[in-house]
Amino acid sequence: MDEAVEISKVIANEHRMNILKILSTGPHNVNELSEKLGLPFSTTAVNVKKLEDVNLIVTELVPGRGTQKVNSKNYDRIIIDLFSSDTAQDKNVITIDMPIGEYVDCQAEPSCGLVSETDYIGIQDDPRSFYEPRRREAQLLYFRVGYVEYRYPNRIPYGNTATEIQFSAELCSEAPYHKLDWPSDITVYVNDKEIGTWTSPGDFGGERGFNTPEWWQIYFTQYGLLKHWKINAEGCFIDGVKFSDVTIGDLNLNERPFISLRFEVKKDAVNAGGLNLFGTNFGNYRQGIIMNVYY
Template identity: 65%
Template sequence: MKSKHVSYDEESLKVLKAIANKHRLEILRILSVRPHNVNELAEKLNLPFSTTATNVKKLEDVQLISTELVPGRGTQKVNAKNYDRIILDLFEKEKEINDKQFFIDMPIGDYFDCYVQPNCGLVGEKSYIGMQDDPRAFYEPGRKEAQLLFMRHGFVEYRFQNKIPYGAKVKEIEVAAELCSEAPNHKLDWPSDITVWINGIEVGTWTSPSDFGGERGFLTPSWWHTNYTQYGMLKRWKITHEGCFIDGNNIIDTVNIDQLELEKHPFISIKIGIKEDADNKGGFNLFGHKFGNYEQGIHLTLDV
């Protein structure tokens, strides 16, 4: 399923203007079934040929549909859709990376260590990886292809290459991931306290309100049933000299970036999990590039 992302720029505004019309939306719906020529579209829309052709041209101009010449009774122009979904990104774009900033996008299946208890599982783009509700699946050779992992209790730990230049000091570190709670199938009222540790130091707990399901995630493949978990929320843990923040809110002011000792190790450990003494032990789902609503794994950004 091919998606087009639009956000805050002039090109995206043109796309939004193009689809802000009931006839053009209907054209896209019709073309989602199969390609049509303008005559066929005009007949189905009960519109004049000229009006239909104008609407087709506006959708072509923003590359939502394409037109090609195909043999028929002579040669005719046939219109086809280019995308299955149009996604409006309302979240803040990633900061532009400069020579004093280092960024890594870690696949969710590329964890270094884990402790897993059912219900649990690894899911690839096209099928499960190993057996569902079997912690042994988390040691499958194919685990690196995971696009969704979930567990009722436990953790996964990632080790990122330390790209900090020798002699440099880190000003801030940010970890971003798409997460939610983990309930059987899904449950909208299912809080879970999800904690992140960096180099073994706790840097903040976020209480997920829900195991989101019932409505398909933008990237979630069609074979994955909608009564299962579908998407999460994009959460950002940031640690600076002032303390630890989640989505810009100061969570811990007794831990700062110096205590993480990022410059002293060949790797940076990021652990995500449920604490033994958590108030809400609702598990967690972690989404990869091809599941959920955000096309990413675990993002690590360092500012020096």
């Protein structure tokens, strides 16, 4: 957090943000930056030094007309975790990141398909492709109506009781190509218990996802929303807002060797707008479907 504070102070400045924007196109020296920004050399040099101090840019000596200092951007992305892992509760937590292709059961109706990091898996709009051995390589899966179900190993130590279970996944609706206004009712089940339905507002495209491979056409689905489900003794919450009275006691976590999670778009849903589910190397978030169990 201390590092985050220092970096935030530095980038809370229009000139420095513009320097980073220019450097994203390629290396520049201070004279070039000064000219493009329309600022005095001395002002530009001060701002470059502040960016150097927090390691957001790097300066190298390169041969040219004599030796000159050239600045380059060090990072494409900044992530700040707004939590501390040094808590007593975190010592009693089980975390599993499930790849999206590791489902144990499924049903899919067109439009539907599986996509790896490099190509399509099977035949698009053919539900049989969901049973291909290569499905484990999937980084994006989608369907208009249907479900996928996952089973996590139940690692709750014998003699202990789960107090909270959390899931997070990146997902959105499924429209032809993409469509921002395309609602879809996505229902979630844990251990066969329906915990609630979330309505995705649309299918997001037109702007490449951070992790979406370059070969995937920009007018196709690019990224989703990262949603968080939490179930404890008080009920079920999505992104911190209670939306179901299902409690962790209703899930009977100690009765099975696994914990099941299912995403479904029902045929009779008010908004049967499909589902896109994103893996580690697709969309905006480098994760599969993460489960945290606190005990």
